Amino acid sequence: MNSEIVLEACQLKKSYHKDRIEVPVLRGVNLQVQRGLITSLVGRSGSGKSTLMHLLAALDYPDDGQIHFAGERIDNASRSRRDAYRNQNLGIIFQFYHLLPELTAMENVLAPLMISQSVLHFFNHRKAAKRRAEEMLDRVGLLHRATHKPSEMSGGEMQRAAIARSLMANPSLLLADEPTGNLDTDTGQEILSLLNTFNQDDGLTILMITHDDAIAKNSDTCYRMQDGELNSETAKLQVA
C-alpha cells in the first residue's frame, strides 16, 4: 500500500460555546488520509464528524492541534492560502449538494475556475475551461443536462453535478460529507460507485464522512467517531 499521507490531523480540539458553557466537540482527534485510498469516517449525527470536516476543509479554526496537507501546515495558514487550498487542493461535496441555484450545471462546474481566475484570464482560456467542464460533466453522465439549472434536476443529478464541480480543479483530495445522505438507496449507490470509479481510474483520494456502516465497510480505511464520547479514542478499523 502506498503510505504517502495526503492529509493529517494531530490532536485536533474544538469546542463550542453555548451560554458560557463550553461544549467540547473534538477532544484531540488524530487522523491520517493516505493517497489513493478511500477513507471513511463513521459516526452518528452529533458526533462531531461535520465539525471535523469543516476543520479539515479549512472552513473553521481548531482550538488546538494541527492539520497538515501534503506536509504543509494548513490550520494556521494565511487567509488567502486557505482559500486557495479549498479552491485548488480540495474538492468538497455536501449532503445537500450546495449548487448555486442561479447558475446552470455547466456554470456551477465552472465556478471553481471562475473564482480562482481573473475575468481576463478566464475569458482568454474560456474554451479550454469549457472543454474541461464538459469532460467532467460527461464523466458524471450529466452532459445532456449542462444547460439546466439545479431546480430542474433530481437529487442524484445535482450530486453528480456537485462531484463534477469538486473535481474541476483536479484536486488531490475529495472531502465528501454524507454524499448519499439525502438520496434514496439506489441513487446513493450510483453516486458511491461513481466515486469508486474516480478512485480507481484516477487514483482520487477520498475522505468520506458518513453515518452508514455499510458505506464505511466498502472503504479502504475506516475511522469511527464515537458519539457522546467524542474522539479521544478513535477506533481504527481495517476493513478492506
Add this chain to the structure above:
Amino acid sequence: MYRWLLCFRYLRTRYIALASIISVTLGVATLIVVNSVMAGFSAEMHERLHGLASDILIECHLSKGMPDPEAHIDQIMEVVGEDVAGHSASVHVPAMLGIDFNGQLITRHVNFVGLDASTYDQVSQFGRYLLHPDNQKQVSFSLRDGGYAPGRKQFPTSGWDYRRAKAAYEKALEEERQKRNAVFGSQEKPVQGNQPSFQIAAPSELFSETTDCDVAQEFDPSVEQFPGIVLGISTCTTRFRDANNEVQDHYYCRPGDDVRMMFPNASDNAKVINQKFTVVDLYESGMSEYDSTFAFCRLDQLQEFRGMIDPASGVKSVTTIQLKLKEGADLNAVRDALRRRFPADIYAYNIQTWRDMQGPLLAAVRLETTILNILLFLIIAVAGFGILATFFMIVVEKTRDIGTLKALGASGKGVMSIFLSYGLLLGFVGSGAGLVGGLIFVQNINEIAGVIETITGQEVFDPTVYYFNEIPTIIDPFTLTWVMLGAMGIAVIASVLPALRAARMHPVNALRFE
C-alpha cells in the same frame, strides 16, 4: 468573474431588488427634469436680464445728472478702453404714467428712460423686444402706419390707421356735442364724466378735454403725434382669463394712443413736468419686472423737457452711461477699475455690473436649484435605505450560497465584491432608466404639461405668471453625469453594509443548516 456572472443572474432573478431601485429611477428622472427646467429658466432669465441690462451701468444719483457724457466716456475709455465694445448714454428718471381709461386716469409708476436709439442697441437688446417688426430692426420713435405684433392674434389695430380713425370719431363726437349744446344749452356738460352712457360710448372723449390746455389749438391728432414713447407692455395691459379659461390681454392703450408722463425736472428745486406723449410701440421682454416698470423716449427730448441742456454752453447732461464689454472681458475687474477712477466719496455715481443689479434674483434661482438638488438627493438616499434593507434580505436568503462560494475557495473580499458590484449594477440600471425616462420627459415636457392640463383641468405652466409660452429646458451633460454618478454612488454605499455582512459570514454557519 463569478461575481459579475452572479450579479447579472441576481439582477435577472431578484425582482424585489429591481423594485427597490424604482425609487432611484424616479429620483434620477426627477433630478434631471428639475435641473433641466431650472437651467432652462435661469438661462432664459440670464439672457433676458443681460439682454436688458448692459454689462456695466454707471448711474449718477444727482437729479441734474452728470454733465458732458462725451468727456466721461473719454475718461472711461482711458481706464478700461481695451475691454469696451460699445457705450450709450441715457437719462433715467422716475415718472408717473397716466393713461386715459373711459374718461378717467390710470396712473402707473415707471422708470422713464431717455435713450439714444443710435447707440442704445450696442449695449442692450432693446429693439429686439419691440412689437413692430420694423422697430425691431431699427428703433424709431415715430408712429408707424400699422402692422404691429404680426404674430399676435388678438392684438388690437394700432398705428396711424387707428389714430386717424380715433381722431375722426372724436371729431364727429365733438360736433355732435356742440349741436346738442346749441339745442339744450351747456348745463349738461359739467356732469358728463359721471354719466354711465358716456363712459361706454366714447373711451377718449374726456381725455381730449382734460388735456386741451396743454395742446396748441391747431394740433390735429389725425396727422400729428406728440413725442414718441415706448411703454413696457405690462404698464398698459392687464392679463386675465375669460369665461373659457383662455388667457386674454386687455390693452389700456396701444400704439397710436396718447398718454401723459409726469416727472421731475432737473433743477435743484424740482418741479413736475407734465408732458403728453404718443405711444409708438410696446416693449415686451418677458421679464415682468422690466415690462411693468419701463417707458422709453428719445434722449434729446427728455433732456430738453427736464432742462438738462445748459442754455449758456449747450452742454447736455445724462444720468446713466451704459457699457458693453468685449467677449471674455472680466466684468468685475472693469467695474473695480471704474470705481477706482470715480471714487464714491467724490462722485455720486453707482457703478455696477448687470450681475450686481440682478444679484438677489440670480442668487435666489441658484439657491432654489441647490435646495431642490439636496432634497431630491435625499430622496435617492431614502431609496438607498430601501436598497440596504433589500440587500440584507438577499444576503440572508443567499446564506447557503455564500457558504458554498467560500467552500469553493472564494475569499471574503470576493463575496463582498459580489454584493458591491450588485449594488453598482442596480444603481447603474436604476439611474440609467431614470436618465432615459428623464430625458424623454424633458424632450416632451410641453406635451406632457398639455396632457396633464387636459386631465386635471389645472394649468401646469401658467402664462399669466410666466411670460414664456413654453417651458424652457436645457440639458447639461455635466449635470447628467454627476446625477448618474451620485445615484450609483448612493446605491454602492447602501450595499456596503450588507456586503460586509456577507463577507464576514462564517462559512460553517452558512453551510450548517442541514
